[in-house]
Amino acid sequence: MPIPEGDWIEAAPCLMFCFDDNGVFCFVNKTFSNVVHFDQSELLGLPVHTVFPVSTKIFYNTHLLPLLTLSGEANELFIFLQTKEGKQVPILINAKRYPTEKLNVCSGIIVKQRQQFEQELIRARKATEQALHENAEVVKARQLLKEKTELLENSLQNVEGQNRDLSQFYKSVTHELQEPLRKIFFHVDILQRDVEKLNIHSRQSLQKLEIAAEKLKFVISGLQEFAWLSDKTLEYSTILLNELLSKIISDISAQSDTSTYEISVGQLPSIPGDRQALERLFSLLFQNAIYSSRVGVTNRIKVSAVLLQRNKFNQLIDEYEYTDYWRITLTDTSNGYDPSMISEIFQLFPKVNLDTAIGAGLALCKKIVEKHDGFLEADSQINKGTTIHIFLPLMH
């Protein structure tokens, strides 16, 4: 509907009102009247306080009037109006004083969304602060990651170098040592054919040479197997441990004096692993236990398993991730080892007890378990027995 000329002020989309220096309305436009729900005629002659709530009344006396009196104008003031029903309406006003006419003219707009905008501003500021904080965390984490990556690169380079050295060492062990050893045996064999032609001292020397060669052969074969295991690529499948151990025990029984030991195996799980390597692991552990049996005492060897959680990080300090491991435990009632030497039993050819030569056996066990991403722990007491815990990850 067209608005008749002259009514623009009445219909403007802003609130307009005038009051004199005594604070009495002398004009309100239609928009104002509609907002406060008072008729225009009703308000004329009434004090402006009629549409002010208490807070605006105070603000009017302490800010609005002094500003108008002193400066002649007041801009962007946020006040509340109060409707006839007592409801508050937030508005933003500009006011100007005409001293000659002793009139104060105000125009305002409703700013219902102000609080919403303020809340959004606060939220935006908080989000910015949070983002800045998180960004700082990200920068810090990235720096840490960079440092760790460099450390990892250095470690990998070292490992690479060590692997090359080891590979050369293994080659030497598997061939360069094997070749002369074979010749020593060969010539000992030739000499043995004419042993009756040798004098007693030469015969003794020949015998000692043979014993030394046998010992060398034992050491080289241990080192060889250690080298092969280090190079071996595991072929994973699901291994039924009870089935595997039954086979191993049956093989061992056929080759040893079964009156000196008893083996009992509990309920064992199926685990992911390389069949050949795991067969070697348990064969070596049984052989080692049987070899250490006390004279005249039945060596009771027991195997059990339990599922538990352990930190998968063994090398890195302050790194924790608990994962599921099968702990397979072998206990025996053998000679045992001096507990102070227990950390050495998994080394190659350790000298732990004067009367016990472990050889490479337990070092091979450690190598097999570590290749399966597991680890070994041991407890032992002389003349009581030894407990070896094998930790193998539940998942490959």
Next chain:
Amino acid sequence: MSMEQKIILCIDDDADDRSLLIDIITNNEKKLQVAEAENGSIGLQYLNEAKDSDLLPCLIILDINMPVMDGRKTLELIRRDPKIQDIPVVVYTSSQSPNDHKFFKSHGVEFVTKPMTLSSWKKAVDEMLYLC
């Protein structure tokens, strides 16, 4: 090739082992001759020259770890040449490496570890000569 002229080619860098092999083979009742080569490259050179004559061996006894050309490479080159690829090869070595064993078995080659006594050597060589 006449029966009397059968030749065995021994490719081995160890002079002691070669002379021992020659000793055992030439004393065998089969009256075989032995050609020797101290590495794979010299062995292949012999085989190349023998292709056009009547001197191709009936058996190649091959060591693994040798300078210049090792046993693996030598076998690969022998198997690539249609004129010599069907000559039986026996690997005779000090190596007990499972990887070596696997490699030569996969090529259908007998793998014999050099024994520690003279009597075992004789037995091992006698077994090989059945392939001739």
